[in-house]
Amino acid sequence: MSSNERDHPRTRLNNELQLIYGSDAAKHVRWEDFARGPPNNLTWYSTVYIDDMKYGDGTARTKDDAKDKAADKACNDLRRERLGQ
Template sequence: MSTRPDHPRTNLNNLLQAVYGPAAPDHVQWDVSSKGPPNCPTWSATIYVDDMKYGYAQARTRGAAQDSAAQQACDHLRRERLT
């Protein structure tokens, strides 16, 4: 996992830390699974914040699915904070 400041999971963590402080991990749940053959799985990642779905994605790798779902969650959180 990259630790670049523009990495979706890092950005999501930073946003959640700004909202919830050190309790941020208590407000987040990931549901990650794969299906298909072992040599070519499709990974699904769903992220929930306070039991509400904030992002869902499918990709060929676990990390890519989580990154895409995290980006959706970041976009959703940013929109919420602007309204």
């Protein structure tokens, strides 16, 4: 795995979830994504839930960027929780 792939927000979130839940990690995460605005000027909103608790949200011009922002926030919060900070 390249450094770029390891640093990707959704990859980091997945890795953090696997530390906590092991191979069942995917069963604990849920995404909600939607767009608003005119078709030529959409704004995407993404929220990630872990065990039905909101852990991160993101807003961006593309769906992928919104998901990355939400994943980044969630990963940082999970890491702080796991490390007891």
